[in-house]
Amino acid sequence: MKILLVEDDVASATILSEVLTAEHYTVELATDGQNGLTLATLSNFDLILLDLLIPKLDGINLCRQLRAQGIQQPILLLTAKDQSTDVVKGLDAGADDYVTKPYDISELLARIRALLRRGTSQLTPSLLSWGNLCVNTLSAEVTYDGQRISLSPKEYSLLGLFLRNPQRVFSRSDIIDRLWSLDATPSEGAVTNLIKDLRHKLKTAGMSAELLETVYGLGYRLKSPPQRLDREKTLCKREKALTCDRSKTIAAINKTIERYQNTFAGRLTLLEQAELALQTGQLPPELQQQASSEAHKLAGTLGSFGYETGSKLAQAIEHLLIGEKNLTSQNAVQLSLLVGQLREAISQPPTLLTGDKFESTQLPLVLAINDEPLTNQLKSQAASWGVRLEVAANWESVSQSPQVILLNLNGSKLSQKSLKLLDNLKQKFPNTPIIVVADQDNLTQRVAVARLGVQAFLSKPTTTEVFGAITQLIPQSQTSQAKVMIIDDDPVMLDMLSNMLQPWGMTVKTLQNPQKFWETLVSTTPDLLMIDLEMPTYSGIDLCRVVRQDPYWGNLPILVVTAHTEIKFIQQVFAAGADDFIGKPVVEPELITRVISRINRSRLQLKI
Numbered sequence: 001m002k003i004l005l006v007e008d009d010v011a012s013a014t015i016l017s018e019v020l021t022a023e024h025y026t027v028e029l030a031t032d033g034q035n036g037l038t039l040a041t042l043s044n045f046d047l048i049l050l051d052l053l054i055p056k057l058d059g060i061n062l063c064r065q066l067r068a069q070g071i072q073q074p075i076l077l078l079t080a081k082d083q084s085t086d087v088v089k090g091l092d093a094g095a096d097d098y099v100t101k102p103y104d105i106s107e108l109l110a111r112i113r114a115l116l117r118r119g120t121s122q123l124t125p126s127l128l129s130w131g132n133l134c135v136n137t138l139s140a141e142v143t144y145d146g147q148r149i150s151l152s153p154k155e156y157s158l159l160g161l162f163l164r165n166p167q168r169v170f171s172r173s174d175i176i177d178r179l180w181s182l183d184a185t186p187s188e189g190a191v192t193n194l195i196k197d198l199r200h201k202l203k204t205a206g207m208s209a210e211l212l213e214t215v216y217g218l219g220y221r222l223k224s225p226p227q228r229l230d231r232e233k234t235l236c237k238r239e240k241a242l243t244c245d246r247s248k249t250i251a252a253i254n255k256t257i258e259r260y261q262n263t264f265a266g267r268l269t270l271l272e273q274a275e276l277a278l279q280t281g282q283l284p285p286e287l288q289q290q291a292s293s294e295a296h297k298l299a300g301t302l303g304s305f306g307y308e309t310g311s312k313l314a315q316a317i318e319h320l321l322i323g324e325k326n327l328t329s330q331n332a333v334q335l336s337l338l339v340g341q342l343r344e345a346i347s348q349p350p351t352l353l354t355g356d357k358f359e360s361t362q363l364p365l366v367l368a369i370n371d372e373p374l375t376n377q378l379k380s381q382a383a384s385w386g387v388r389l390e391v392a393a394n395w396e397s398v399s400q401s402p403q404v405i406l407l408n409l410n411g412s413k414l415s416q417k418s419l420k421l422l423d424n425l426k427q428k429f430p431n432t433p434i435i436v437v438a439d440q441d442n443l444t445q446r447v448a449v450a451r452l453g454v455q456a457f458l459s460k461p462t463t464t465e466v467f468g469a470i471t472q473l474i475p476q477s478q479t480s481q482a483k484v485m486i487i488d489d490d491p492v493m494l495d496m497l498s499n500m501l502q503p504w505g506m507t508v509k510t511l512q513n514p515q516k517f518w519e520t521l522v523s524t525t526p527d528l529l530m531i532d533l534e535m536p537t538y539s540g541i542d543l544c545r546v547v548r549q550d551p552y553w554g555n556l557p558i559l560v561v562t563a564h565t566e567i568k569f570i571q572q573v574f575a576a577g578a579d580d581f582i583g584k585p586v587v588e589p590e591l592i593t594r595v596i597s598r599i600n601r602s603r604l605q606l607k608i
Contacts, residue, residue, distance in 0.1 A: 006036035033057025067094035074115035128163040171219035278332040292321035306350030313342040367402035433473040485526035514538040533562035548577035557598040
């Protein structure tokens with residue numbers, strides 16, 4: 001990636017250039033606006049970093065002239081904090097974003113990455129691949145067959161250049177223009193040596209296939225990636241990994257269920273005491289409150305442990321005992337019946353978790369439009385690739401929000417009707433990547449599809465090639481090594497929730513005593529907070545408010561777990577500052593989906 005930095009302060013420009021170079025960017029420096037305009041029109045830059053107060057041509061007028069000349073590269077403004085009016089003028093003049101001085105380097109780099117992603121999102125994914133060679137453009141990490149490869153900034157830029165432009169031939173002068181600044185004057189031999197060094201490092205990492213081909217008299221071009229063998233090996237590894245992870249998760253949850261299934265009968269003691277006391281007409285308020293609280297806990301716990309009927313019965317008991325109402329002899333008969341039914345329900349074996357129940361909610365959704373033989377093959381293999389594939393007959397029937405749309409045009413020409421269908425899909429799902437599969441391949445079709453902003457065009461692909469394109473377009477989960485802190489006064493629920501999350505690579509800190517909440521929060525520094533709504537001393541509402549009062553924890557995702565899903569309770573939860581809630585009994589796939597979604601969203605916001 002090539003960045004034009006327009007900054008007249010030499011010290012600031014030098015430091016910033018070194019930082020950007022260390023992050024694998026090629027930096028061209030202009031010390032005044034007129035020079036910046038000249039450089040921007042002479043060379044192709046991926047982003048322009050622009051100070052507002054520069055000589056000869058100020059940043060705002062430079063912005064206007066760049067946009068007037070049709071230069072659409074992202075522009076990031078650098079401005080002092082007291083220049084808010086200038087910022088507004090700069091954004092109106094065509095800038096995309098701004099950072100205030102003195103700026104935090106990590107924030108500046110995050111905004112640069114965000115603008116570069118935005119600028120290339122219609123053309124390239126954040127994960128570039130060629131066979132088993134992968135480049136993560138967000139972390140600048142290069143791996144082959146899972147093993148990391150250390151490349152120099154120039155080698156990294158060269159690799160990215162070819163992976164982003166797989167069909168293009170680059171001459172040596174093209175490569176010099178893209179990878180070196182204008183004041184550098186490398187010979188064409190420097191390009192030859194750079195390509196030689198890149199090939200050597202890839203070969204040392206175990207890559208036997210040749211990445212680049214020499215087009216004699218023209219330059220270099222990316223070769224077609226190795227077919228079946230390497231891809232099938234990758235598929236096998238992915239399938240084994242997915243199966244192993246899913247099996248570990250299900251086994252851990254079911255082990256917890258089996259460990260605790262014989263403990264629930266002992267937790268009926270308070271309910272039985274309340275039942276006997278009510279039959280004699282002497283149910284003390286304190287015992288009534290304790291029994292109601294225990295029924296509330298059981299309602300949440302039993303459903304999560306495979307006793308859905310028991311959970312509903314415990315909830316009915318809670319509603320019967322809750323509050324300060326005077327209970328009658330009729331209520332006594334009703335309580336006795338409910339307690340008996342609950343005792344019978346928990347004496348039965350629990351319903352254990354199965355793979356089908358687990359994966360149906362968690363896997364990303366890929367929506368295929370137009371049912372064809374290839375689509376049927378894809379559906380049978382989807383789970384092995386970590387996606388869920390559903391088929392829709394036409395775009396009007398699409399009601400869900402998929403992560404990727406797969407439009408199958410096999411058997412039909414790319415007619416005006418097909419283009420209209422694509423246009424309708426882009427309007428209905430503007431942020432959803434679309435893959436077009438066709439049995440014809442010509443430039444006219446490719447241009448027509450590209451003009452509509454379609455992310456991938458595949459001609460007569462194999463199922464492996466289709467899934468390769470799909471997995472590149474689906475954002476990768478970022479929950480690895482995330483820390484989750486759970487607060488619940490029920491130790492059984494703590495154990496259950498912990499066993500649900502740990503197989504997903506999360507570190508879980510549990511806390512049963514809400515009075516130790518603050519010191520535990522500070523020492524744990526979690527990525528997500530999971531709080532039970534009803535607890536002694538301090539409720540989940542209290543703890544939510546405490547977190548939101550502190551500026552440091554203001555953006556920490558909070559998920560409230562509650563058996564009360566009535567609208568008044570949910571309103572209280574969100575008013576206190578929670579980001580989301582999940583009802584008891586806890587459904588395993590729903591919990592995991594919500595936790596992963598909140599953590600990923602929070603990390604994305606921090607990057608942006």
